[in-house]
Amino acid sequence: MQALSASPHMATLRTTELAHHPGERVRLTxxxxxxxxxxxxxxxxxxxxxxxxxxxxxxxxxxxxxxxxNLQSESVISLEGVVTANPxxxxxxxxxxxxxxxxTPVMEPLPVLISKREVKAGLTTLLDHAVTVNRHPKRRAVFxxxxxxxxxxxxxxxxxxFTEIQTPKLVASATESGANVFPVDYFDATAxxxxxxxxxxxxxxxxxxxxxxxxxxxxxxxxxxxxxINEYVSLDAEFGFIEDHFTVMALLQDALYxxxxxxxxxxxxxxxxxxxxxxxxxxxxPHLHFADAQELLFAEFGEDVRGEPDLAPEDERRLGEWARxxxxxxxxxITGYPMEKRPFYTHPDPARPxxxxxxxxxxxxxELVTGGQRLHCYGDYLDALARSSQPTxxxxxxxxxxxxxxxxxxxxxxxxxxxxxxxxxxxxLRLTTLFPRDMHRLTP
Amino acid sequence: MQALSASPHMATLRTTELAHHPGERVRLTxxxxxxxxxxxxxxxxxxxxxxxxxxxxxxxxxxxxxxxxNLQSESVISLEGVVTANPxxxxxxxxxxxxxxxxTPVMEPLPVLISKREVKAGLTTLLDHAVTVNRHPKRRAVFxxxxxxxxxxxxxxxxxxFTEIQTPKLVASATESGANVFPVDYFDATAxxxxxxxxxxxxxxxxxxxxxxxxxxxxxxxxxxxxxINEYVSLDAEFGFIEDHFTVMALLQDALYxxxxxxxxxxxxxxxxxxxxxxxxxxxxPHLHFADAQELLFAEFGEDVRGEPDLAPEDERRLGEWARxxxxxxxxxITGYPMEKRPFYTHPDPARPxxxxxxxxxxxxxELVTGGQRLHCYGDYLDALARSSQPTxxxxxxxxxxxxxxxxxxxxxxxxxxxxxxxxxxxxLRLTTLFPRDMHRLTP
Numbered sequence: 002m003q004a005l006s007a008s009p010h011m012a013t014l015r016t017t018e019l020a021h022h023p024g025e026r027v028r029l030t031x032x033x034x035x036x037x038x039x040x041x042x043x044x045x046x047x048x049x050x051x052x053x054x055x056x057x058x059x060x061x062x063x064x065x066x067x068x069x070x071n072l073q074s075e076s077v078i079s080l081e082g083v084v085t086a087n088p089x090x091x092x093x094x095x096x097x098x099x100x101x102x103x104x105t106p107v108m109e110p111l112p113v114l115i116s117k118r119e120v121k122a123g124l125t126t127l128l129d130h131a132v133t134v135n136r137h138p139k140r141r142a143v144f145x146x147x148x149x150x151x152x153x154x155x156x157x158x159x160x161x162x163f164t165e166i167q168t169p170k171l172v173a174s175a176t177e178s179g180a181n182v183f184p185v186d187y188f189d190a191t192a193x194x195x196x197x198x199x200x201x202x203x204x205x206x207x208x209x210x211x212x213x214x215x216x217x218x219x220x221x222x223x224x225x226x227x228x229x230i231n232e233y234v235s236l237d238a239e240f241g242f243i244e245d246h247f248t249v250m251a252l253l254q255d256a257l258y259x260x261x262x263x264x265x266x267x268x269x270x271x272x273x274x275x276x277x278x279x280x281x282x283x284x285x286x287p288h289l290h291f292a293d294a295q296e297l298l299f300a301e302f303g304e305d306v307r308g309e310p311d312l313a314p315e316d317e318r319r320l321g322e323w324a325r326x327x328x329x330x331x332x333x334x335i336t337g338y339p340m341e342k343r344p345f346y347t348h349p350d351p352a353r354p355x356x357x358x359x360x361x362x363x364x365x366x367x368e369l370v371t372g373g374q375r376l377h378c379y380g381d382y383l384d385a386l387a388r389s390s391q392p393t394x395x396x397x398x399x400x401x402x403x404x405x406x407x408x409x410x411x412x413x414x415x416x417x418x419x420x421x422x423x424x425x426x427x428x429x430l431r432l433t434t435l436f437p438r439d440m441h442r443l444t445p
Numbered sequence: 446m447q448a449l450s451a452s453p454h455m456a457t458l459r460t461t462e463l464a465h466h467p468g469e470r471v472r473l474t475x476x477x478x479x480x481x482x483x484x485x486x487x488x489x490x491x492x493x494x495x496x497x498x499x500x501x502x503x504x505x506x507x508x509x510x511x512x513x514x515n516l517q518s519e520s521v522i523s524l525e526g527v528v529t530a531n532p533x534x535x536x537x538x539x540x541x542x543x544x545x546x547x548x549t550p551v552m553e554p555l556p557v558l559i560s561k562r563e564v565k566a567g568l569t570t571l572l573d574h575a576v577t578v579n580r581h582p583k584r585r586a587v588f589x590x591x592x593x594x595x596x597x598x599x600x601x602x603x604x605x606x607f608t609e610i611q612t613p614k615l616v617a618s619a620t621e622s623g624a625n626v627f628p629v630d631y632f633d634a635t636a637x638x639x640x641x642x643x644x645x646x647x648x649x650x651x652x653x654x655x656x657x658x659x660x661x662x663x664x665x666x667x668x669x670x671x672x673x674i675n676e677y678v679s680l681d682a683e684f685g686f687i688e689d690h691f692t693v694m695a696l697l698q699d700a701l702y703x704x705x706x707x708x709x710x711x712x713x714x715x716x717x718x719x720x721x722x723x724x725x726x727x728x729x730x731p732h733l734h735f736a737d738a739q740e741l742l743f744a745e746f747g748e749d750v751r752g753e754p755d756l757a758p759e760d761e762r763r764l765g766e767w768a769r770x771x772x773x774x775x776x777x778x779i780t781g782y783p784m785e786k787r788p789f790y791t792h793p794d795p796a797r798p799x800x801x802x803x804x805x806x807x808x809x810x811x812e813l814v815t816g817g818q819r820l821h822c823y824g825d826y827l828d829a830l831a832r833s834s835q836p837t838x839x840x841x842x843x844x845x846x847x848x849x850x851x852x853x854x855x856x857x858x859x860x861x862x863x864x865x866x867x868x869x870x871x872x873x874l875r876l877t878t879l880f881p882r883d884m885h886r887l888t889p
Binding site for chain 1: 459474476493494495520548576579588591592595596603606608609612613614616617627630631632634636638649652653661663665667675676678686822841842843845849850851852853861878879880884888
């Protein structure tokens with residue numbers, strides 16, 4: 002099978018391919034990232050979809066097309082030149098004897114300068130002009146890493162017999178956790194945006210045993226913090242025939258290690274550009290029971306939160322610090338959260354039924370993953386709903402899975418943006434997603 | 446890096462692995478797909494996440510755990526037995542001397558029988574009980590093929606330098622085509638569900654040159670037909686530095702051929718189960734200009750639609766028939782749709798400006814893909830909006846991309862469910878998605 006006639010443009014080199022063409026005259030296309038003049042020498046920096054390259058000339062006439070029309074940065078250009086080794090420049094090659102052709106002129110100065118090593122602007126400006134700011138090499142590297150995380154997640158799970166699914170984002174009722182859902186005007190009815198694929202991924206364990214989904218989730222939480230956004234990407238997995246939540250934790254650990262290995266081996270340039278520090282972790286991620294975590298917070302930090310039903314962000318930060326110190330681990334599992342703070346489908350700890358077979362995974366002191374074992378017997382679901390005084394009718398489709406045979410099962414959900422935030426040491430979650438949505442922001 | 450202690454259940458064999466263990470006593474887990482008694486011989490069919498296997502015994506006592514409790518189909522069981530070659534059975538192996546252990550009993554008969562070769566039920570029942578019906582081997586094979594299509598799409602585009610993106614599904618205004626969007630109650634504002642990632646994927650060409658996205662799109666179209674649903678999965682790609690729409694068509698063709706090759710080589714069992722027929726196509730997909738297509742409909746079918754601004758489904762069906770006959774091709778490109786029926790960002794044909802540099806791809810006589818070249822100059826966008834009497838303000842973020850340099854670019858969107866519908870010869874699009882959403886259906 003062969004292509005339709007390929008266009009001549011398709012053969013243009015990428016900036017990352019120069020090393021294979023030393024001495025050749027080549028053509029690149031991209032954006033005029035910067036134009037600099039230093040002591041009679043002119044530097045043209047071209048940025049394409051993969052990197053940047055500089056072209057050098059002492060002959061100002063080579064730049065006539067750019068300078069006479071007073072073209073601005075981000076003009077789209079074609080650049081021809083001779084590939085020449087220069088150990089001083091990133092990548093080791095530059096272009097000499099350049100010839101520039103303008104493809105799309107830009108006549109206005111940019112709203113934010115993106116040609117320097119850092120984008121110097123406040124958060125609001127960065128987000129308001131994400132369309133332009135995301136072109137900055139360091140900014141876009143964040144989103145290339147996002148692609149790497151998704152690819153690593155899928156590759157690992159495909160190799161373990163998981164099937165990728167796509168479940169509906171429009172659901173009939175606000176059943177999963179009752180509040181914090183966005184209502185949608187759906188023809189003559191009201192629908193809701195799915196907070197997570199939780200119910201559907203469990204249902205699909207009845208079909209494929211092992212499933213995963215990468216997709217958007219929607220949380221109507223009115224939190225205006227640096228670590229909350231209202232639409233984010235969730236990496237979900239769910240699988241059957243587990244022993245308990247430790248089976249889930251083992252698979253999650255391996256998935257995460259595979260993801261970071263993917264970044265290390267295939268995204269080295271992006272890691273370097275962003276200054277990301279890959280996590281340090283022992284062969285087995287340490288784990289601590291919720292009750293023991295509270296005792297530890299008291300003993301080590303003098304903070305008495307014993308009896309509280311959940312951990313506060315400050316508690317998580319301290320536990321992360323402790324895991325780092327004691328285990329040289331950037332990760333720490335907290336297991337056995339109290340049942341009262343977990344959703345109704347959570348499986349209790351058979352030995353201590355006030356605690357659950359659930360876990361959170363802390364990454365550098367912040368909750369990155371929530372997971373656990375779920376109930377699998379139909380009668381247990383009826384009991385759990387009755388205990389929380391909920392009618393069964395809105396759950397009819399979900400309950401059908403359990404009426405007709407479900408194995409012990411569990412799963413987890415990784416927040417893509419949280420993973421990037423902690424990997425990059427980014428101070429605001431909004432800077433780890435292309436076009437963030439929060440209480441006050443629906444654009445760009 | 447090693448796993449946490451693996452559970453003993455993790456070592457259980459899959460039904461697809463028996464051929465590697467002839468003569469061994471092995472353990473499988475799954476669902477009691479069927480229990481049959483024929484002339485003193487008992488057959489237990491176990492279904493796991495990957496296939497089915499039969500166990501055979503003349504000793505009714507081997508089934509005591511199942512029969513005495515009157516357990517129903519879909520009970521979750523563990524099954525031990527000796528792997529024995531039997532050329533009569535699918536897969537070539539069965540289990541002898543079986544021992545069954547019940548993991549999760551099912552006490553009620555199923556709402557729909559899923560143990561026969563076909564599920565015999567009307568469309569409404571199939572959809573109402575999709576939770577159970579999707580467990581049927583033939584039904585679930587459809588969704589395994591869906592996973593194969595997504596995987597093939599990603600693999601091809603990754604290999605061509607594309608970056609995967611995730612763009613927001615909540616947008617500020619109903620700008621893209623004005624109508625047919627779902628409003629969302631978003632804190633104190635109204636948001637809308639994205640009809641497509643069109644604007645964002647174009648914006649991202651400014652960042653990565655080549656991008657793709659696999660995700661849900663939402664159409665508030667009040668169509669109650671067999672080929673419309675209101676939430677579906679779109680395989681979107683967009684890339685820069687094209688010549689015109691033919692560059693896009695060439696890449697699309699290669700992507701599709703790669704997808705079908707992936708199914709052929711890696712999803713043979715699912716193709717066989719569903720009876721899917723892989724498309725027949727020449728090395729180069731034939732293409733026909735819109736105006737010529739109308740002339741052809743008149744000349745070949747006596748149908749005079751010349752001057753109409755669009756093709757009707759019946760026209761597409763006839764053109765598909767013609768391509769099949771003339772070119773032995775299940776695919777046909779129709780190019781140059783009239784500008785008046787295409788969205789404002791469509792690039793006109795420079796030689797015939799009433800026509801566009803856009804295309805549809807018909808697959809077996811139905812529209813599968815829409816794509817084309819987009820405008821890339823800022824001034825052209827201002828003109829196009831002015832011509833359609835639209836204010837520029839709601840488009841401010843989108844227009845920022847064009848103000849600050851965009852190359853000639855284009856792309857396409859493949860409807861995942863439509864591809865499956867035509868591949869499988871399925872009569873209703875609802876049966877190609879796990880849990881369809883239409884005007885009257887938000888459950889299961």
